[in-house]
Amino acid sequence: MLFKILSKDGFRSLVEIILQSNEIIAPKKIGTKADGDPIHQFLPVTSFEEMDLDYRTTEYSAKTYFLPYRENLCTFDFEADDWEQKIAYRMQPRAIIGLRAFDINALTKLDKVFSKGRFPSPYYISRRKNTFIVGIDREPLEDEFCQSIGADIVTHGFDLFMTDLGDRYFVAVDSDRGFNLLNRVDVREVTDEDTQAYKEVRKRIQNGFKTKINLSNLPNLLDLEFTSEVWKKWGDKCLSCGSCAMVCPTCYCYGVSEEVSMDFKEGARVKQLYSCNLLDFARVAGGHNFRPDQETRLKYRYYHQHRGFLEDYDEPKCVGCNRCGRVCLAGISPAAVIRDLYEENV
Numbered sequence: 455m456l457f458k459i460l461s462k463d464g465f466r467s468l469v470e471i472i473l474q475s476n477e478i479i480a481p482k483k484i485g486t487k488a489d490g491d492p493i494h495q496f497l498p499v500t501s502f503e504e505m506d507l508d509y510r511t512t513e514y515s516a517k518t519y520f521l522p523y524r525e526n527l528c529t530f531d532f533e534a535d536d537w538e539q540k541i542a543y544r545m546q547p548r549a550i551i552g553l554r555a556f557d558i559n560a561l562t563k564l565d566k567v568f569s570k571g572r573f574p575s576p577y578y579i580s581r582r583k584n585t586f587i588v589g590i591d592r593e594p595l596e597d598e599f600c601q602s603i604g605a606d607i608v609t610h611g612f613d614l615f616m617t618d619l620g621d622r623y624f625v626a627v628d629s630d631r632g633f634n635l636l637n638r639v640d641v642r643e644v645t646d647e648d649t650q651a652y653k654e655v656r657k658r659i660q661n662g663f664k665t666k667i668n669l670s671n672l673p674n675l676l677d678l679e680f681t682s683e684v685w686k687k688w689g690d691k692c693l694s695c696g697s698c699a700m701v702c703p704t705c706y707c708y709g710v711s712e713e714v715s716m717d718f719k720e721g722a723r724v725k726q727l728y729s730c731n732l733l734d735f736a737r738v739a740g741g742h743n744f745r746p747d748q749e750t751r752l753k754y755r756y757y758h759q760h761r762g763f764l765e766d767y768d769e770p771k772c773v774g775c776n777r778c779g780r781v782c783l784a785g786i787s788p789a790a791v792i793r794d795l796y797e798e799n800v
């Protein structure tokens with residue numbers, strides 16, 4: 455990994471250079487909660503001032519820019535007895551600025567499924583390859599448990615990753631395009647003093663993690679506790695709304711359907727993200743539902759996050775952002791459920 459020092463003015467110039475010819479998506483303040491806390495989302499910005507890199511979190515992750523909630527995989531035009539299929543997945547290069555380490559780690563997990571898996575998706579690959587990623591380090595929220603799951607530090611999957619040292623950024627460079635862009639602005643080599651300042655900021659961030667969960671041996675524990683009362687306890691609370699999967703940066707289950715216009719002249723094959731907590735997720739032709747109750751559906755979401763994905767890719771799917779815990783109206787959070795499982799086992 456290559457490191458550089460970027461001045462604050464240099465960063466502004468870098469953003470302005472990108473904006474000259476590309477779209478930028480960044481954390482943007484969109485409102486204020488009743489308690490006065492700001493609400494941020496990843497949205498397109500048109501100026502440096504619109505970005506707010508001091509954001510604490512976003513309700514939704516930036517997943518939607520790689521896996522949209524709804525997209526046409528192809529469209530059809532019907533003409534007499536013939537038909538023509540159109541597929542479009544090429545896109546203009548763009549940048550996403552301000553992703554935290556766990557959100558970049560979430561993307562590298564999606565890469566394993568959609569870029570390097572058995573069935574690569576050209577739609578996902580096109581979006582990923584054409585997106586310049588600039589990440590930023592910062593103090594965690596109290597309920598984030600990414601440190602426990604090893605997703606608080608990122609080593610790849612981005613172009614540039616910045617740590618704010620007050621009057622300058624300590625920048626990790628992980629791609630040629632990141633290196634080339636950086637060389638167009640006010641950048642210099644790292645000194646011992648910069649390295650020392652960086653270590654101090656990193657230490658402060660590391661010490662900021664308040665939610666710690668014991669995840670050792672969790673896959674085995676999940677096997678042991680398959681019929682545990684813990685699933686009923688939390689399942690009974692679940693409203694089957696699916697919000698947890700929608701805000702999650704790594705949930706990617708989806709359904710595909712075909713739609714035809716009323717005049718039979720056009721059609722589309724539509725992909726839509728889905729949630730394993732929704733009532734009909736495991737319903738099959740004939741009406742049988744393999745997971746008819748909330749308890750089973752909730753359980754399988756946890757098994758995919760912490761057991762099934764690990765079996766395929768040697769790492770859990772969850773990155774510990776706790777967006778699902780924050781959005782859940784029933785008060786269900788991974789930290790609470792996993793702690794319950796460990797206590798049950800004791």
Ligand code: SF4
Pocket residue numbers: 691692693694695696697698699731752778781782783784785786
């Ligand atoms: S766990 Fe919470 S957010 Fe997820 S489906 Fe159940 S009620 Fe909705």
Ligand code: SF4
Pocket residue numbers: 698701702703704705759771772773774775776777778779788
């Ligand atoms: S904490 Fe929840 S939202 Fe975040 S990655 Fe894990 S399962 Fe997804």
